[in-house]
Amino acid sequence: MASEAPKAEALNVVGQPVKLRDLKKHVGGQTSYCDDLRFPRMLHLKMHRSVQPHAKLLAVDTAAAARSEGVVRVLTHADLPGGELWSGLATVGGAGDEPVLASDKVRWKGEAIAAVVARTPEQAEAAAAKVKVRYEPLPAVFDVEEALAAGAPNLIAHWPGNHYIFGDDHAAAQIRLGDVEKALAEADRVVENVYQTSPIEQAPLETIGCVAVPDGDGRYTVHTGSQSLSSTLKSVAAYLGLPANRLRFVSGSVGGGFGGKADLAVEVTATLAAIKTGRPVKYRYTREEEMFASSTRAAWRVYIKDGVMNDGRIVARKVTTYHDSGAYLRMSNYGAMKHSTHWPGPYTVANVWVDVYCVFTNRTPSGAMRGFGIMPASFAIEVQMDRVAKAIGMDPWRLRLLNAYRNGDMRGHHRAVKDAAMIETIQATAKLSEQNLTGDLQSLSSWRQKAG
Amino acid sequence: MTAKILSLNVNGRDETILCDGLTTLQEVLRDQLGLLTSVKDGCTQGGCGSCSVLVDGELWLSCLAPVAALAGRAVMTLEGLKQSAGIAAIQQSFIDNSAAQCGFCTPGMILTVKALLDANPEPSHDEILEALSGNLCRCTGYLPIVEAVKDAAARLSGGADAARASEGREG
Numbered sequence: 243m244a245s246e247a248p249k250a251e252a253l254n255v256v257g258q259p260v261k262l263r264d265l266k267k268h269v270g271g272q273t274s275y276c277d278d279l280r281f282p283r284m285l286h287l288k289m290h291r292s293v294q295p296h297a298k299l300l301a302v303d304t305a306a307a308a309r310s311e312g313v314v315r316v317l318t319h320a321d322l323p324g325g326e327l328w329s330g331l332a333t334v335g336g337a338g339d340e341p342v343l344a345s346d347k348v349r350w351k352g353e354a355i356a357a358v359v360a361r362t363p364e365q366a367e368a369a370a371a372k373v374k375v376r377y378e379p380l381p382a383v384f385d386v387e388e389a390l391a392a393g394a395p396n397l398i399a400h401w402p403g404n405h406y407i408f409g410d411d412h413a414a415a416q417i418r419l420g421d422v423e424k425a426l427a428e429a430d431r432v433v434e435n436v437y438q439t440s441p442i443e444q445a446p447l448e449t450i451g452c453v454a455v456p457d458g459d460g461r462y463t464v465h466t467g468s469q470s471l472s473s474t475l476k477s478v479a480a481y482l483g484l485p486a487n488r489l490r491f492v493s494g495s496v497g498g499g500f501g502g503k504a505d506l507a508v509e510v511t512a513t514l515a516a517i518k519t520g521r522p523v524k525y526r527y528t529r530e531e532e533m534f535a536s537s538t539r540a541a542w543r544v545y546i547k548d549g550v551m552n553d554g555r556i557v558a559r560k561v562t563t564y565h566d567s568g569a570y571l572r573m574s575n576y577g578a579m580k581h582s583t584h585w586p587g588p589y590t591v592a593n594v595w596v597d598v599y600c601v602f603t604n605r606t607p608s609g610a611m612r613g614f615g616i617m618p619a620s621f622a623i624e625v626q627m628d629r630v631a632k633a634i635g636m637d638p639w640r641l642r643l644l645n646a647y648r649n650g651d652m653r654g655h656h657r658a659v660k661d662a663a664m665i666e667t668i669q670a671t672a673k674l675s676e677q678n679l680t681g682d683l684q685s686l687s688s689w690r691q692k693a694g
Numbered sequence: 695m696t697a698k699i700l701s702l703n704v705n706g707r708d709e710t711i712l713c714d715g716l717t718t719l720q721e722v723l724r725d726q727l728g729l730l731t732s733v734k735d736g737c738t739q740g741g742c743g744s745c746s747v748l749v750d751g752e753l754w755l756s757c758l759a760p761v762a763a764l765a766g767r768a769v770m771t772l773e774g775l776k777q778s779a780g781i782a783a784i785q786q787s788f789i790d791n792s793a794a795q796c797g798f799c800t801p802g803m804i805l806t807v808k809a810l811l812d813a814n815p816e817p818s819h820d821e822i823l824e825a826l827s828g829n830l831c832r833c834t835g836y837l838p839i840v841e842a843v844k845d846a847a848a849r850l851s852g853g854a855d856a857a858r859a860s861e862g863r864e865g
């Protein structure tokens with residue numbers, strides 16, 4: 243544990259302006275993004291997507307699409323080597339639960355069913371609209387708590403209770419520190435609230451896309467705007483049953499990602515299409531697809547019950563949260579895990595109890611976005627801090643500073659705090675916003691346990 | 695659909711274009727004429743401004759422009775503006791003010807600013823916001839971009855003094 247704050251003079255990167263190296267190319271219009279690549283004989287892939295949130299697939303008829311002008315190939319689940327299931331983290335130990343192209347069922351409105359590969363994007367789009375799907379609609383569930391309730395329709399047989407299983411048999415990721423029930427019973431006050439966030443599209447200006455190019459020797463080069471180059475390569479290899487050395491992934495400038503290009507989205511299908519046609523295949527989302535079919539930031543529901551003393555100390559924080567994973571896992575278990583370790587926020591609370599559920603619903607699968615799993619916790623925590631302050635009649639600046647974590651304090655997940663900067667950040671914010679902090683608050687420090 | 699042949703001046707060169715009634719200027723520039731890829735495609739529906747070009751000096755969204763209606767007109771993309779008056783000052787202002795991050799919106803932004811400053815060399819803050827209102831940037835935030843526009847206007851209208859002053863400032 244550091245005993246003193248580092249001196250500003252000792253820092254030669256922090257606090258110094260740094261210019262982006264690619265600015266010069268940006269302003270000249272010379273930066274090349276994935277969509278700017280052109281290859282001879284390149285084909286274009288467009289997807290036929292589910293119009294049902296939850297349904298059995300009775301029949302997928304691609305005959306009319308295959309006959310449509312310019313079409314070279316139509317791909318369905320049957321074209322996948324082993325009908326494998328995938329998820330973003332499957333190659334590093336997560337569970338694969340998502341088909342690349344839907345097989346027997348669709349679980350969200352927008353799920354990929356049949357890929358059409360044609361000479362132009364317009365031809366592919368026109369043909370994709372001609373795929374005929376017969377559905378048998380199933381009851382759907384759109385709310386996390388309804389999905390967990392007994393009798394809810396089950397989405398994925400692998401997840402019987404519609405939730406991810408943490409470890410061997412945990413329905414929720416759990417954080418336990420101290421004795422939260424005792425502390426709640428002894429607290430002067432209990433402040434209890436529920437918070438809800440909405441799904442948010444990352445909305446990069448460049449939509450998701452890739453071009454898969456056959457190298458002619460059984461290898462494939464995939465140019466992609468992905469934010470996760472190496473894990474995407476591994477996933478494509480795993481799901482197409484190819485050794486990894488048959489694939490080469492090339493990144494370039496990414497036209498904005500914000501987490502929205504972390505999930506595996508287009509590469510498996512595009513590579514499969516390149517294998518089946520022997521030609522370069524571009525698969526790039528339209529703006530419309532980007533908005534409705536790409537992973538969003540998840541919606542979260544957060545219940546907080548705080549035990550508070552009249553002097554401002556928060557002595558207990560009991561939390562139950564539900565992460566809406568949407569129809570499939572992707573990287574949601576990772577986001578939920580990060581979320582769980584963030585509690586009780588940048589504050590020190592001696593008694594913490596957290597249960598985080600990662601729930602499957604018939605909504606668009608969710609994924610990473612700036613502060614994956616953290617943002618919903620921070621939103622709930624900071625609104626809760628204001629409400630606690632109000633409940634005990636304390637200035638919210640004071641409440642935050644009194645409870646702010648310091649170096650050496652114990653976090654909910656039993657790790658000591660290092661490199662805390664909460665107190666100094668609030669003090670600097672107060673200064674900039676001309677908020678007068680009293681002397682005792684000004685003398686607080688992340689490096690000392692007591693004021694003074 | 696019946697194909698049509700027409701001529702178009704692109705970046706100072708007369709080009710013969712093959713198109714049908716719905717072919718957009720964006721497709722022609724990006725695909726037919728060989729990689730004028732400073733013209734971006736952020737939405738293909740007129741919502742983002744990343745495909746902005748100049749048609750006879752006026753700002754157009756190329757994704758919404760049927761090329762068949764542009765016979766005989768002169769189109770400029772950022773590739774063709776290299777030597778054009780003021781463009782270097784605008785580009786330098788974008789660099790100095792860190793007015794780009796991923797850069798995907800940047801060519802469209804720069805053409806928008808070029809059209810603005812050609813028509814109105816000393817735009818007010820509100821006029822700048824109005825001019826940029828059709829160009830979305832997801833990364834940078836608009837403040838550095840607005841600063842870059844003001845900086846470029848100062849460099850271009852204030853002559854050498856303003857240029858020296860703005861060179862001295864911190865990025």
Ligand code: FES
Nearest residue numbers: 738740742743757
């Ligand atoms: S691509 Fe033309 S406005 Fe977005």
Ligand code: FES
Nearest residue numbers: 795796831832833
């Ligand atoms: S810099 Fe990324 S959209 Fe503007």
